[in-house]
Amino acid sequence: MVNNPSDSLSDVPLNEPQTNIEDILKQVEDRPPEIVLNEPQSNIEDILKQVEDAPQRQQSSNNILLSANGLNKSFGGLKAVDNATLEVSQGSITGLIGPNGAGKTTLFNLISNFIRPDSGRVIFDGEPVERLQSYQIAQMGMIRTFQVARVLSRLSVMENMLLAAQKQIGENFWNVWLRAHELKREEKELRERAIAVLESVGLADKANDYAGSLSGGQRKLLEMGRALMSQPKLILLDEPAAGVNPTLINQICDRILSWNRQGMTFLIIEHNMDVIMSLCDRVWVLAEGRNLAVGTPEEIQNNSEVLEAYLGQ
Numbered sequence: 419m420v421n422n423p424s425d426s427l428s429d430v431p432l433n434e435p436q437t438n439i440e441d442i443l444k445q446v447e448d449r450p451p452e453i454v455l456n457e458p459q460s461n462i463e464d465i466l467k468q469v470e471d472a473p474q475r476q477q478s479s480n481n482i483l484l485s486a487n488g489l490n491k492s493f494g495g496l497k498a499v500d501n502a503t504l505e506v507s508q509g510s511i512t513g514l515i516g517p518n519g520a521g522k523t524t525l526f527n528l529i530s531n532f533i534r535p536d537s538g539r540v541i542f543d544g545e546p547v548e549r550l551q552s553y554q555i556a557q558m559g560m561i562r563t564f565q566v567a568r569v570l571s572r573l574s575v576m577e578n579m580l581l582a583a584q585k586q587i588g589e590n591f592w593n594v595w596l597r598a599h600e601l602k603r604e605e606k607e608l609r610e611r612a613i614a615v616l617e618s619v620g621l622a623d624k625a626n627d628y629a630g631s632l633s634g635g636q637r638k639l640l641e642m643g644r645a646l647m648s649q650p651k652l653i654l655l656d657e658p659a660a661g662v663n664p665t666l667i668n669q670i671c672d673r674i675l676s677w678n679r680q681g682m683t684f685l686i687i688e689h690n691m692d693v694i695m696s697l698c699d700r701v702w703v704l705a706e707g708r709n710l711a712v713g714t715p716e717e718i719q720n721n722s723e724v725l726e727a728y729l730g731q
């Protein structure tokens with residue numbers, strides 16, 4: 419006689435699954451000790467990390483938005499940045515100056531992680547960032563510009579602005595292409611914001627021109643506008659006045675001051691001392707990769723070591 423499957427099922431005692439659960443619970447209880455030991459180890463690491471970070475979190479609550487400590491970077495035998503320290507207070511315009519080759523741009527690159535430090539620590543907005551990718555730092559709200567403005571020449575000024583508003587996910591072609599397509603959804607709101615920012619940098623009438631047709635100074639203004647589109651917490655400007663005519667320099671300074679009054683924090687590398695003196699609350703001086711001085715613009719202007727470093731050049 420062939421067994422009916424339903425008959426055989428009905429033969430299974432009802433309490434069988436309960437027995438299985440008990441077995442499973444027993445197995446969990448009997449887990450090998452090494453599995454259990456792993457858990458406290460990772461907790462201890464977490465706790466140590468929290469203790470390590472505690473002073474910096476404290477600093478952050480003391481109004482320090484960015485702090486770099488003991489940063490080092492060598493290129494072959496050349497120590498470009500040598501145990502450098504720098505702090506930027508929330509809401510400030512902080513200057514970074516020094517003779518040619520002092521290591522200012524390298525320090526910018528280390529802070530924004532365009533290059534990795536050999537050692538040292540960077541805390542941004544209360545978090546250590548020296549191990550993050552540069553795009554992750556940008557996503558956290560630290561945006562930088564370059565000595566030679568990096569605009570997308572074959573796109574219009576407006577397209578440059580719209581792309582900058584997207585979450586920074588790296589600069590390769592496909593990421594840019596993906597971003598361009600994602601834009602469709604939120605375009606209206608972004609366009610309104612872009613027009614407002616372009617008006618504030620005096621480029622609204624160039625919105626439909628190719629970015630490549632702009633002058634060097636206008637590209638710098640566009641780069642600053644792009645930085646603002648992502649609504650950052652801190653903007654790092656690398657020589658905003660270099661190669662720019664005096665009228666545009668005044669316009670750039672006005673814009674920086676006006677955005678600062680609205681709450682934006684800036685760290686600025688600049689050789690033009692008039693710009694540094696008129697904009698900055700506090701100035702850090704580097705020479706040969708090392709910290710030489712820090713103080714108000716007036717203090718720095720009258721610091722004999724700083725004058726010597728520049729004259730020595």
Ligand SMILES: Nc1ncnc2c1ncn2[C@@H]1O[C@H](COP(=O)(O)OP(=O)(O)OP(=O)(O)O)[C@@H](O)[C@H]1O
Pocket residue numbers: 493496498516517518519520521522523524525
């Ligand atoms: N990628 C690199 N490879 C080798 N050397 C480098 C590199 N980048 C910078 N340097 C060297 O490191 C030193 C510091 O350069 P850096 O550009 O940071 O100085 P800087 O203060 O920004 O100078 P400047 O005011 O002229 O722009 C210089 O001697 C420079 O030649």
